[in-house]
Amino acid sequence: MADFKVVQAPDKLITAGLGSCIGICLCDKAAKIGGMAHIMLPSSERARANQNRAKFADTAIEDMIALMVKMGASPKRITAKIAGGAQMFNIGNSEVMKIGERNAKAVVEILNKNNIPILAQDTGGNFGRTIIFDTETGELLIRTIGLGERVI
Amino acid sequence: MIEDFRDLTGLQLDALKEIGNIGAGNAATALAVMTGDRIDMSVPRVGILPFDKVAELVGGPDTLVVGVYFQVTGSAKFNIMFILSIEKAVLLAELLMGVPPSNKNKLETMELSAISEAGNIISSTYLNALAMFTRMTLMPSPPAVGVDMAGALLDGVLALYGEIGDYVLVLENKFRKGDLDVIGHLFLLPEPEALDSILSALGVNF
Numbered sequence: 515m516a517d518f519k520v521v522q523a524p525d526k527l528i529t530a531g532l533g534s535c536i537g538i539c540l541c542d543k544a545a546k547i548g549g550m551a552h553i554m555l556p557s558s559e560r561a562r563a564n565q566n567r568a569k570f571a572d573t574a575i576e577d578m579i580a581l582m583v584k585m586g587a588s589p590k591r592i593t594a595k596i597a598g599g600a601q602m603f604n605i606g607n608s609e610v611m612k613i614g615e616r617n618a619k620a621v622v623e624i625l626n627k628n629n630i631p632i633l634a635q636d637t638g639g640n641f642g643r644t645i646i647f648d649t650e651t652g653e654l655l656i657r658t659i660g661l662g663e664r665v666i
Numbered sequence: 667m668i669e670d671f672r673d674l675t676g677l678q679l680d681a682l683k684e685i686g687n688i689g690a691g692n693a694a695t696a697l698a699v700m701t702g703d704r705i706d707m708s709v710p711r712v713g714i715l716p717f718d719k720v721a722e723l724v725g726g727p728d729t730l731v732v733g734v735y736f737q738v739t740g741s742a743k744f745n746i747m748f749i750l751s752i753e754k755a756v757l758l759a760e761l762l763m764g765v766p767p768s769n770k771n772k773l774e775t776m777e778l779s780a781i782s783e784a785g786n787i788i789s790s791t792y793l794n795a796l797a798m799f800t801r802m803t804l805m806p807s808p809p810a811v812g813v814d815m816a817g818a819l820l821d822g823v824l825a826l827y828g829e830i831g832d833y834v835l836v837l838e839n840k841f842r843k844g845d846l847d848v849i850g851h852l853f854l855l856p857e858p859e860a861l862d863s864i865l866s867a868l869g870v871n872f
Binding site for chain 2: 515516517530531532533534535554555560561562563565566569600601602603604605613614640641642643644657659
């Protein structure tokens with residue numbers, strides 16, 4: 515949580531128990547480089563505590579792309595798959611309830627801005643997700659409790 | 667104002683622990699009345715934890731749990747999460763409803779409603795004790811209940827603290843039956859402003 519990792523294929527990346535958080539998986543298959551970020555919040559701009567850049571969608575994506583490029587990926591070849599952004603509880607219309615939706619929206623916007631195509635997206639709903647990203651094939655396995663598994 | 671939870675002094679942390687102690691005492695009594703069993707509570711722990719360590723307290727981010735969540739408003743803002751393992755939740759539903767759940771792995775609406783009511787009673791007694799002790803007005807929201815991975819249930823709540831810091835202050839109360847049998851965890855997460863109010867009420871706001 516609030517962290518990202520970049521690895522060489524065929525390493526796999528996993529993050530467990532995503533609720534409103536989002537798992538952002540980036541991959542340059544030709545360069546065999548893949549990364550995964552687990553972000554909590556949409557934007558670092560108004561945050562008082564923005565030292566940990568991996569906590570926010572904007573700075574995490576920026577840093578992850580930079581590291582991938584440094585390791586030999588081409589920004590033109592990077593593609594994305596994203597999962598998470600659920601709404602786990604429903605109490606009136608408070609902030610906790612909307613954070614997943616806001617995260618998903620921000621992640622899509624930031625990826626679009628960076629011209630990174632989103633190949634697949636599994637966001638929203640009211641259930642948790644554990645995700646495993648295969649940097650070799652680019653497949654993203656999504657595990658849930660009670661709703662089975664799927665690969666996107 | 668408390669800018670960073672890590673700046674709290676030992677005395678302040680002890681005062682918070684005492685608050686947890688008083689709240690949990692009442693809640694354990696309520697739980698004992700509900701279940702007809704003797705319920706012990708361990709000495710509460712107060713921890714200043716990075717976000718990713720909170721789910722570890724209940725077995726890791728993908729552990730299946732039942733979470734009952736409340737927002738508290740009034741003189742101080744808290745978030746409260748009561749977390750039970752699925753086995754304990756099933757047992758609690760059985761005790762409260764008088765019949766075993768139809769499916770051990772999936773809780774039905776009525777059973778969830780019973781668990782959420784149990785969470786409600788535990789949290790209310792806990793809050794009442796805090797309110798009396800600190801002379802604050804504390805108002806809990808209706809409970810929201812979720813059955814899912816611990817990390818997923820917690821992260822939306824933790825995100826509330828994400829813009830102000832990288833750590834949360836967690837008061838953890840464990841309810842036990844016997845020596846090893848953990849019934850559930852109650853997490854109290856005060857917002858920084860709330861912490862100031864509590865510390866002043868306790869006279870340790872320096």
